[in-house]
Amino acid sequence: MKKQAKIAIGIGILVVLIAAMALVFWKFMPQGQTGDKTIEIQVVVSEEDVREFTVKTDEAYLGAALENEGLIEGEEGQYGLFITAVDGVKADDSKNQWWCITKNGEQVNTGVDTTPITDGEHYELTLSTY
Numbered sequence: 001m002k003k004q005a006k007i008a009i010g011i012g013i014l015v016v017l018i019a020a021m022a023l024v025f026w027k028f029m030p031q032g033q034t035g036d037k038t039i040e041i042q043v044v045v046s047e048e049d050v051r052e053f054t055v056k057t058d059e060a061y062l063g064a065a066l067e068n069e070g071l072i073e074g075e076e077g078q079y080g081l082f083i084t085a086v087d088g089v090k091a092d093d094s095k096n097q098w099w100c101i102t103k104n105g106e107q108v109n110t111g112v113d114t115t116p117i118t119d120g121e122h123y124e125l126t127l128s129t130y
Contacts, residue, residue, distance in 0.1 A: 034058070034060060035058060036056065036057075036119075037056075037057060037058070037117060037118060037119035037120075038054060038055065038057075038119060039054075039062075039065065039117055039120070039121045039123060040052070040121070040122040041053040041066070041071065041122075041123050041124075041125065042122070042124045043071075043086050043089075043124075043125050043126075044125070045127050046127070051087055053069070055069050057069075057117075060116060060117065061112075061113060061114060061115060061117065062112050062115040062116075062117050062123060063081050063111070063112035063113040063114075063115070064113075065117060066112065067081075071086060071087055072085065072086050072099075072112070072125075073085040073090075074112075079111050080111040080112065080113035080114060081112050083098075083099040083101075083112055083125070086099055086125045086127070089127065091127060095129060096129050096130040097127055097128065097129055098127075098128055098129075098130070099125050099126070100124075100125070100128040101115065101124070102123065103115075103121060103124075104121075104122055105124070
């Protein structure tokens with residue numbers, strides 16, 4: 001009986017810790033700026049094919065802003081939207097291509113759906129190869 005009680009207490013503590021970690025993440029996860037904003041988007045298909053877009057939006061996250069503009073297409077996956085095409089250019093799986101998201105030349109550590117945006121920011125979507 002004592003062994004079962006210890007196991008039950010251990011499981012209870014584990015559940016409380018997981019819930020606490022989830023609440024901390026939820027509270028401190030990156031938040032987008034509300035209200036109207038303008039962001040610059042550079043689409044790099046190749047060295048010779050670089051496209052510039054100005055996006056005016058009231059969305060808080062990059063993915064929603066780009067989808068509303070019709071700039072990206074993708075597939076929902078376990079980590080959110082996986083970009084498959086930008087401005088009509090599809091990444092070719094047979095060539096190990098994918099769309100890399102950077103902000104001012106630095107790779108972002110969030111998915112397109114969870115990348116918060118603020119007014120005046122500059123993002124690059126680059127067709128990359130593994």
